[in-house]
């Protein structure tokens with residue numbers, strides 16, 4: 001299974017990862033549209049990102065969520081009817097949604113965030 | 128399948144605006160006429176949608192003397208402005224109305240499945256089906272292309288579990304698009320008996336079967352088949368989160384997500400709807416002496432352990448998002464997969480059975496003395512696929528069994544069937560007879576009211592005894608709760624406009640268990656508020672369950688926990704979010720009150736709905752037989768002492784029963800007085816003209832009918 005691994009002790013809360021993620025998928029620098037979330041209200045910071053557990057896959061009524069050959073949970077937008085049942089089901093708030101975007105979104109373990117992190121606080125692993 | 132095109136109508140698909148299409152579809156099966164009718168502002172203002180539109184359209188389509196089998200009788204199906212949103216749990220209901228073969232007045236059913244939302248998004252706020260086709264037909268709505276067709280239906284198999292699936296496969300564009308097709312069908316029994324239903328399908332992508340949800344009450348399936356309709360089919364593939372074009376999709380999504388989260392957090396400790404659906408009620412009802420057993424004689428028996436929800440949980444496939452519409456995270460529609468019936472034409476075949484839900488488990492289980500979960504599943508399966516209403520089947524069979532127990536029926540009269548309590552084989556045989564159109568099953572399938580007549584006339588049975596034990600009012604069989612110890616629920620059942628169904632008011636806990644409505648005035652208030660509130664679901668195309676089968680964690684601390692205030696506020700908010708129209712908790716009730724009173728006047732117009740029709744059989748009110756009295760003797764004796772100041776010592780059971788009966792019947796009449804008063808009706812149960820004016824339901828055609836009864 002391909003997934004992100006986080007090291008909160010190393011995180012310097014620069015939020016580069018959030019920028020990189022939202023820029024890639026939403027073409028804008030907006031933490032609300034990032035699949036990885038850095039919460040600096042606590043210390044060490046909370047780094048919230050999908051661990052590909054598959055809980056959301058089981059609740060999706062349209063089978064819009066599937067697990068690919070690399071073990072990554074993928075959302076098929078053409079099947080998604082935006083019910084947000086997956087958002088409620090995700091145990092770690094990693095199925096994300098934001099205003100005016102009808103489909104939820106999540107980390108697909110592409111790894112772009114890892115390349116922008118100056119502190120090696122986030123990396124791609126294959127478990 | 129080789130189908131002949133009988134009639135065709137093309138229309139321009141257009142997006143729904145703020146929950147409405149502002150047009151309805153009229154189909155005349157006799158003439159082949161298909162046309163579009165405008166939905167007027169008057170309809171929207173006064174009737175809102177859903178059941179309101181159905182009743183309005185039906186009112187203007189039929190005559191005072193229309194019977195269920197008159198060509199002009201209609202089947203109307205409507206959806207409501209909130210129907211079809213994918214955000215808020217429980218938003219995919221269709222409401223079906225017709226003049227019922229059991230009651231002669233309008234019956235309304237609230238049913239899940241994908242047909243309603245897809246038909247709505249195909250361009251229609253309601254469909255009217257009138258007339259009788261010359262040959263067997265299918266009505267097909269292609270919402271992608273904008274075509275309505277009447278097609279010939281030479282199909283041999285019409286039992287729903289097979290037929291719905293065949294039609295989905297026939298009409299879907301390809302295998303990966305089965306989910307965009309939904310079918311309404313009935314089954315073989317609907318050609319022969321009256322206690323029938325319609326099945327609304329949804330394609331279950333995980334199980335790869337057509338699931339069936341029932342528009343259960345009042346014999347809709349018989350009207351459907353009498354019109355020679357084998358099925359309605361709709362195809363629509365454009366569903367999106369904003370298909371209703373709501374004014375404020377964000378509020379809609381936020382309220383929906385909040386409820387999803389409540390369900391995630393609370394369902395497993397509250398009602399376990401996601402594990403066992405409404406069957407979670409089985410043990411609760413048995414614990415409180417409320418589970419109908421042996422034709423509503425008793426509410427509790429140790430044997431009922433056999434129908435504990437844990438028995439059903441073993442049979443239900445777990446961990447599936449079993450919503451009857453997208454976005455319903457309460458997901459109560461459980462199913463038994465790979466079930467092998469042991470009787471009948473599908474014996475040994477593997478089938479998927481929807482349910483059993485509580486009503487089915489109680490009606491086709493405890494109420495007929497069957498305490499084996501697998502037997503209940505089998506009865507459930509055959510009821511659904513043959514198009515038989517499980518509630519009426521249970522209550523009718525229970526009545527026949529009690530008649531058998533009392534010697535009114537015997538083997539000779541039943542054609543060899545031993546209708547003893549718990550004889551599941553006999554119950555199943557009754558069903559197969561209904562489907563074949565032969566044997567005693569056809570008599571049972573006429574429902575309790577007709578059976579009472581037949582048994583009195585043919586077998587010389589005592590009509591008073593039959594009246595006491597025959598659990599029907601207005602011609603409709605009771606649904607499956609014991610109301611003996613809850614006066615408010617006696618009213619809730621018997622005053623329900625369509626007949627004794629619990630969807631208007633379920634007050635047993637408030638009344639009997641928690642004693643929250645002790646006075647007549649309190650009960651009357653509850654019998655005003657709850658029927659009005661619940662009517663609203665039918666106007667909007669919503670399901671009742673996500674209202675109070677999941678509660679916010681702090682609900683108990685609110686002023687009126689029974690109303691679930693936070694969820695009522697959600698409804699107000701999502702109504703405005705979709706339609707853009709203002710609403711508050713008070714005007715919500717007013718929307719319902721108009722339609723409710725319209726339906727009441729509609730009943731009067733069709734010949735029922737006065738005080739003389741609001742009569743419960745005594746079995747719903749108190750113990751009819753000595754055996755019943757003695758089984759709960761302590762309770763009844765105590766009531767004589769405490770409520771009537773009568774010392775039961777030294778009195779015979781018959782004497783005590785007579786006293787209790789007088790008391791209870793009198794209480795019921797006092798309740799009715801209070802409720803009529805609260806509802807703005809006169810002592811005969813006729814809405815007062817001033818009241819109709821006050822609530823804004825004083826259309827000339829309505830007043831004209833009311834005047835006939837004043």
Ligand code: SF4
Nearest residue numbers: 050052053054056090
């Ligand atoms: S989004 Fe949440 S539920 Fe889905 S796989 Fe990731 S962590 Fe699990």
Ligand code: SF4
Nearest residue numbers: 060080081083084086
């Ligand atoms: S929002 Fe989309 S992906 Fe999530 S459960 Fe609903 S349909 Fe599936």
Ligand code: SF4
Nearest residue numbers: 217450451455459670
């Ligand atoms: S609660 Fe059950 S019946 Fe109601 S909409 Fe959800 S799945 Fe359907």
